[in-house]
Amino acid sequence: MLRKVTSRFRLCQPLINFSFPGFCNGTKNVSFSDYNPRASHYRGAGYSFLSPHRMNHEIGAIENLLRQMRAPLQQNPVVDPRTLGRPIHLLDKFATLVRHDLVERLRAALNRRYRAHFEIVDLTVARLDDTIVARWLKYDSPFGPIGFALDRALLLCVLDYRYGGAAGVAKDVEHPETTTEERLAAMLGRQFATMLVERIASLAGLDRGPELTDPRPASPPPSAWMISAQLSERRHDVRGMLRLAIDDGAIEHVFRALAPARAASFSAPVSLGTALQLDLSARLLEMQMPLGTLLDARVGDVIPVALGPTTVLVDDAPLFYADVAEHKGQLCLTSFQDMD
Template sequence: MPQTETDVQIARPTVLQLMAARYGFDFDPAQDEAPAVTCTEERIAAALQTAVRSALEEMLAGAGPVAATAVTQRWQWLASVRVGEHAAQKLCISLGTTHSAQLEQLINRQRPPLRPGKHKPEPLRIDLRALLLEKTVTAADIQQLHVGSVLPIHLERARVALNGQAMLTASVAEHQGKLHLTAFETLE
């Protein structure tokens, strides 16, 4: 069942840090144990969620009415919120079906129109690099190398970078004399 309501999730440390700044006490989630939940905290958290939801609704109102037959995927936005000098905390906004459709309408209006038939769309270029091995050797070892020398290596999982950002690891396999990357896993 699709979610029709937009959901805003603000991390509890963010609310506590805002309360600390507002009411003049110190709270550091890395060092302090979180206090028991109070009615004031619940009220402030609800007010923050309402404020974020209202700002989102105001921005999306420019999309105009959405057709009842509009089928869309649900969009989710993940961000970091920093209060003062504290570490950033997570903010998650999961758009409901109506807000997702409004967002898509706004995006479609901002895209330049395609000129039919004149230009083929260009493929998306992605720089993919795989680091298969890093080995540290001494200068003495390098001086002893000669033609035909063999450096023993242990091939582990390769790190794969997309557009310069390390994103994946992969197993390296050999097939018909060629190396292949397989069994990809995301880096955490």
């Protein structure tokens, strides 16, 4: 029993070195001659120790805490600063249009011609993922460079349909790539890149421009946008990705074409003299008279006055002198003069 207790209490030694409070007070070994398994602490030779039962409970709590600390932290979504201020929500509409074009291209170029069964499982438009490993071909277009990449399983599947190969060849991606595959990839890339150029030109209301240049191996820049289409072929049971990459210049054409017309947030500027309205008050007459004369006045009496320059006020503040004139039976102010 003493050996078992001692082995349990040895677990306390590394806790002392790492300064965990509440387990041990002291740094020396103590021989235990009296042990109570129900006690929470043991005191001896000037030192205080947790009992084995309590110590195992505390150690278990710390182990749970360490496991939680080692667990991967939940990563909050990081906003790409390159997307700030851009109508990213319009990419879904663009993806729908590209998906329709791709369905028509697959139907006309592969499914109807070779009686294949290529289908689109999913299609997204997003920033280029640098972690993707693919063999890219680059085509120069009027809207900037366009990248194309097709998984080899899909390429071999098209090769089987085109040259009448065995159905199992489409899954054999281990053998070295042939020049026939390279020529087929270049031809398919030109077709799909041309499809994308025609869509962007249609959205922007521009001419599609000259034909694409010959492809060359080159990866898209990190700032590119990627159209990722997951394709499947039922007969060969093959799945893979078809990717197209465009640069910021091309995506700006898409954003401008899909963004709704903005209403004018303000009218045409007007001059301050026309826009600012002021209320003018005219003080026509001031005169002084004795109080007795005022008290003796009766109805019908005439008080002689003479009109002089009139004081013009704005919000009870005198600003001008003006003359009073009559025009078509109305009194008007004229000949304004600043008050010095």
